[in-house]
Amino acid sequence: MHEFLMRRFERLLNDGGMGGAGGDGPGNGDGGDQQSGGAGGQNDGTSWKAPDGIPPELIGGTADETLGKLLSAYGELDKRAAGLREKISKLPAAPQKPDQYAFEPGEDLKDYFGDLSKDPVFASARQAAHKYGMSQDQFAGFISETFGPLAKEGLLIKPYDPKAEVQGYMKATGLDAKAASTALEANMVFARGISEQLQLPDSLKSDAQAQLMALTDTAVGNALLAAFSARFNDIGIRISGDGGQAGEMTAADLKRLDSDPRIDPRNRDHKDPNQRYDEQLRQRYDEAYRKLNPRK
Structure with missing residues (x-):
């Protein structure tokens, strides 16, 4: 080289x-001038x-x-x-393909990361990292440093785990597996029924129904549905899952209300507010009674 x-x-x-150019031109025949042009300049x-x-x-x-x-x-x-x-x-290079990026969450993050192979956000992060030439170590460090502080601040939500939600509901209510299954099914029926029977604006009805049904996915949501259902039953409102008329009573409801102090006008001044006469409940009771026991 x-x-x-x-x-x-x-x-x-x-x-x-x-100055060498002159010395290579034609001379006088004896070659003497061929040296003279280039020598002088140097x-x-x-x-x-x-x-x-x-x-x-x-x-x-x-x-x-x-x-x-x-x-x-x-x-x-x-x-x-x-x-x-x-x-x-020797610089770290990007993997040949985006799906070759891997991430193993540490103790502070493992509860917030589920199956990453099915996570669209993680797939998008892989594509972006590959586009900008990030190495495996850079990618793993970026993910860890991005989500680690968020986890410490309580800003991350743990992935949905239906098994954990059912176990949480059983633990909170003290129900065994069989009883919990029955209760969860009842909550589903209640949520479906009330979502159909509530009068909602047409533009919001679909989203509102979805929100109600989403309560059946979590332990907290199921506890709320069970509490609402129990309270409605206490005041004589039965919500069925068939989308029937709101507040429609059954024969069993009427039988239970037969001895309920709230349908007795003599209890207008009852010392217990929960047992005082309820005029609206009495009207619903009378209407249901006439409907279920029509005169011949």
């Missing part, structure tokens, strides 16, 4: 003013001029001195370039 550059620089320097040191483009610090007093400086500078540059190439070759 150096020999090639030496020849190249020699041609460059010669073309730049060494030997007297007055007519040589470095070609344009060479940095001043690399220009010597003669072509040979300039060439020596250029070769020395090239050698130093080549060493630096070799070191840089080696450094770049």
Whole structure:
């Protein structure tokens, strides 16, 4: 390489003013003049001029001195370039495919990450990381440093786990598996019934029904539904799951209300507010009684 550059620089320097062009022209036949044109410019040191483009610090007093400086500078540059190439070759590289990125959450994050192979957010993060050339270590560090502080601040929501929700409901209510299954089914029927019977704006009805049904997915939601259902039953309102008329009573409801103090006008001033006469409940009781026991 150096020999090639030496020849190249020699041609460059010669073309730049060494005076050699004249000596190669036709002579007088004896060859004497072939030497005279090129000798003067180099030997007297007055007519040589470095070609344009060479940095001043690399220009010597003669072509040979300039060439020596250029070769020395090239050698130093080549060493630096070799070191840089080696450094770049050792830099971490991105995987060949986005799905080769992996992430193992630590203790502070493992409860917030479910099956990442089915997580669309994680898939999108892989695509973005691959697009911008992130290495595996960079990707894992980025995910950890992004979500770790959020977990500590309580800003992350744990993935939905239906088994954990059922177990939580059983623990809170003290029900065994069989009784819990019956209760959860009753909550589902109640939620479906009330979502159909509530009078809601048409533009919000679908979303409201979805919100009510979503309560059946969690332990807290099921506890709320069970409490609402029990309270409605206490005041004589039965919610069925068939989308029937709101507040429609059954024969069983009437039988239970037969002895309920709230349908007795004599209890208008009962000392217990929960047992005082309820005029609306009595009207509903009478209407249901007439409907279920029509006169012949």
